Amino acid sequence: xxxDKMNRRIFLRSSVLAGAGLAMPTIFxxxxxxxxxxxxxxxxxxxxxxxxxxxxxxxEEGKDQLKAYQLAVKHLNGEGDAGMLNTFKxxxxxxxxILGKKxxxxxxxxxxxxxxxRASATRMIERDKAIMVSGGSSSGVAVAVQSLxxxxxxxxxxxxxxSNDTTGKDKKANGFRHxxxxxxxxxxIAPVLADAYGKDRRAYHLTADYTWGWTQEESxxxxxxxxxxxxxAAVRTPLGAADFSQYITPVLNSGADVLILNHYGNDMxxxxxxxxxxxxxxxxxxxxxxxxxxxxxxxxxxxGAGDAIKGxxxxxxxxxxxDNDGTKAFTKSFGEEYGxxxxxxxxxxxxxxxxxxxxxEMAGTFNPEGVVKALEGFEFDGLGxxxxxxxxxxxxxxxxxxxxxxxxxxxxxxxxLQVVKEVPTDVVTYDPSIFGGELGPVSSKC
Amino acid sequence: MAxxxxxxxxxxxxxxxxLTMPIWLAPxxxxxxxxxxxxxxxxxxxxxxxxxxxxxxxxxxxxxxFLGVGxxxxxxxxxxxxxxxxxxxxxxxxxxxxxxxxIGFVSLRRSGIYFSILTLAFAQMSYNLAYSVLxxxxxxxxxxxxALGDPRILDRAFTDAGxxxxxxxxxxxxxxxxxxxxxxxxxxxxxxxxxxxxxxSPFGMMLKAIKSNQTRMAYTGFNTRPYTLAAFIISGMxxxxxxxxxxxxxxxxxxxxxxxxxxxxVVLMTILGGVGTxxxxxxxxxxxxxxxxxxxxxxxxxxxxxxxxLPDGLENFFVTITAPFVGEGWHLTLGxxxxxxxxxxxxxxxxxxxxxxxxxxxxxxxxxxxxxxxPAE
Numbered sequence: 001x002x003x004d005k006m007n008r009r010i011f012l013r014s015s016v017l018a019g020a021g022l023a024m025p026t027i028f029x030x031x032x033x034x035x036x037x038x039x040x041x042x043x044x045x046x047x048x049x050x051x052x053x054x055x056x057x058x059x060e061e062g063k064d065q066l067k068a069y070q071l072a073v074k075h076l077n078g079e080g081d082a083g084m085l086n087t088f089k090x091x092x093x094x095x096x097x098i099l100g101k102k103x104x105x106x107x108x109x110x111x112x113x114x115x116x117x118r119a120s121a122t123r124m125i126e127r128d129k130a131i132m133v134s135g136g137s138s139s140g141v142a143v144a145v146q147s148l149x150x151x152x153x154x155x156x157x158x159x160x161x162x163s164n165d166t167t168g169k170d171k172k173a174n175g176f177r178h179x180x181x182x183x184x185x186x187x188x189i190a191p192v193l194a195d196a197y198g199k200d201r202r203a204y205h206l207t208a209d210y211t212w213g214w215t216q217e218e219s220x221x222x223x224x225x226x227x228x229x230x231x232x233a234a235v236r237t238p239l240g241a242a243d244f245s246q247y248i249t250p251v252l253n254s255g256a257d258v259l260i261l262n263h264y265g266n267d268m269x270x271x272x273x274x275x276x277x278x279x280x281x282x283x284x285x286x287x288x289x290x291x292x293x294x295x296x297x298x299x300x301x302x303x304g305a306g307d308a309i310k311g312x313x314x315x316x317x318x319x320x321x322x323d324n325d326g327t328k329a330f331t332k333s334f335g336e337e338y339g340x341x342x343x344x345x346x347x348x349x350x351x352x353x354x355x356x357x358x359x360x361e362m363a364g365t366f367n368p369e370g371v372v373k374a375l376e377g378f379e380f381d382g383l384g385x386x387x388x389x390x391x392x393x394x395x396x397x398x399x400x401x402x403x404x405x406x407x408x409x410x411x412x413x414x415x416x417l418q419v420v421k422e423v424p425t426d427v428v429t430y431d432p433s434i435f436g437g438e439l440g441p442v443s444s445k446c
Numbered sequence: 447m448a449x450x451x452x453x454x455x456x457x458x459x460x461x462x463x464x465l466t467m468p469i470w471l472a473p474x475x476x477x478x479x480x481x482x483x484x485x486x487x488x489x490x491x492x493x494x495x496x497x498x499x500x501x502x503x504x505x506x507x508x509x510x511x512f513l514g515v516g517x518x519x520x521x522x523x524x525x526x527x528x529x530x531x532x533x534x535x536x537x538x539x540x541x542x543x544x545x546x547x548x549i550g551f552v553s554l555r556r557s558g559i560y561f562s563i564l565t566l567a568f569a570q571m572s573y574n575l576a577y578s579v580l581x582x583x584x585x586x587x588x589x590x591x592x593a594l595g596d597p598r599i600l601d602r603a604f605t606d607a608g609x610x611x612x613x614x615x616x617x618x619x620x621x622x623x624x625x626x627x628x629x630x631x632x633x634x635x636x637x638x639x640x641x642x643x644x645x646x647s648p649f650g651m652m653l654k655a656i657k658s659n660q661t662r663m664a665y666t667g668f669n670t671r672p673y674t675l676a677a678f679i680i681s682g683m684x685x686x687x688x689x690x691x692x693x694x695x696x697x698x699x700x701x702x703x704x705x706x707x708x709x710x711x712v713v714l715m716t717i718l719g720g721v722g723t724x725x726x727x728x729x730x731x732x733x734x735x736x737x738x739x740x741x742x743x744x745x746x747x748x749x750x751x752x753x754x755x756l757p758d759g760l761e762n763f764f765v766t767i768t769a770p771f772v773g774e775g776w777h778l779t780l781g782x783x784x785x786x787x788x789x790x791x792x793x794x795x796x797x798x799x800x801x802x803x804x805x806x807x808x809x810x811x812x813x814x815x816x817x818x819x820x821p822a823e
Contacts, residue, residue: 106743107743107773109742109743109773114698114702115589115703116738119480119738119739120739120742123478123481123743126480127478127481139588140588140589143588143591144698144700147592148696151611151613165588210586238578438594440611446623
């Protein structure tokens, strides 16, 4: 810089620029400290963030879940036929928004990737001032976003996440899960499998290689081995692989007579169809019919798998054909809105949104500290799953688990599953300490 | 001296534009800390990539591997040593530099497409290692995260472990939100300055000579290998720094950061902004991150709101037309933009800027000026 050319005008101009530059950062930090808690709603509306996969292997589930969230927002604001608001026992909801504030929402695409999901959730919290984030459809993503929400001081109501870790090893005080988990699936399905296929089976696991797959493999292994089964091998497959033939070929020569597919979403559709195309279900092994089991599946996946799903056993959190008031009310309003029956991903998303809204009403505040207190130990009914408890020790819901089977002769393309057994809550309840982890303190500051 | 003063002005302008991002990004809905951090961080990544691709002419398809390695190194520094970002970032740069030295030593034996394929293969190997084989170090698909029970030896030596996980800090100042952005922005400006110095140095001249004709360089008696290797390592260290900053602003490292799509993204950023220019890669990074975060968040209700000034029929018509390009379709928009730019502005957005400026001054730019604006061409 050439200082001998400095005159009054240049001096003034440069000092104004420098001053503005130096003062600028303070403009943005000063307002952050005035809030009582993170993103406290000030106007006449409150923003919820719905973060679901719209691309990637779980996109179908994510899109259906997003529809349910949009329906929940309508019902909370008193539009439409109010759906499960009418059947929700223990509810403090009035159908005029939450605490009198109109509910608005923002959406994001997690791309079924932790990084993208966290970026999208951060945008919702920082830019759109979302007070709660909900979503998931992949446990890896749910765990990542849950820890982000804990750090940023907002509530996370997880959507479809089935890993034991979400409310086990990686549980957080600000995170809550309505969906069931892999441990419950194992406890529910093992006796049914032993009845149907005998107690001396040899199982081969193909497992999606991330937190959900790992914990489901472990839970199913423990539950079936306790009944006398043997595990031949457990092979990990990458998430989002389109071709599973290289993993399926070795199964038939391994001495196993049951194939357990710990896959979900599009991965499960691909792996199951490929296994069936290999003619596995017509084969004999160890003098028995070769069988395939998919411990967790949903209507959307059954639709994708087509004929391959017939006769396959699995577990589900909820099914639209259940015979109770909440289910009927929800299926009706979802059907009227979108023309299809809701999936279990949709139901868990809808219920989580309602439960959050209800907790705010009960606490009389949006402050996460009050909301967490209201949700902990909350008992409710009429949301489609029967009597349910939100356990305080790990923020996990406890309710009956369904064992389902693919129908042999479906009436139409939505009538794909039949409920074989409704396993009562006490069979799937466990001691919260078995998975380790700790909730830590509730955080409410940005 | 004239060139040096021009560079100072350019650096000051660059710094001003970067530091005032919270103001001028506000009208387009992008002035929130996380996105601005990402723009600054990926700006560093792209500047580093440009040192290898734009100056030296080596197209690496595996640069995301260094980004990932940097992230893992930084998170491990948080877990084992301290929540301070300074050791984390240094550690990230050093580890990524060493990693780049190894990969560069092997890959740089070939040039052109063979070099690209080698780097792609190495990156894919690193991704698969991080994804499943090295799960104890990387925690696989779930990603490496901080836990309450981490040792954090240096922190524990001075203070008790509080309840909850402490956020990363810079000399005691909590590094989240806008302070995180200003930290990244300061490093981006520093990186920009370094890249500019490299560009103007004899070393930079050598790199550009390698780009224009490596064989001729070899005939004149120069051993080009040390120069290309140095460029590769510098570029890898830039990527490592970016990875370390990603972890510093959001302490989590996932294997998908190393995936080939992430490597492709930085190539897109550089080409979109302008290969071989200094500012171009940063512009490209900004545009792509903006699309990824803002366009993917639009949904139909928002579109109806945006077109609500039109009569009903027209409104629905426009919403139907635009809906596939926003939300989950943001990749489609990005693809169209990328095609348009490559076809009509092969020099990237910076060429567009230059064309506009020439149109305004209404005279062809002097020879010296064009030479300076596109130094590597």
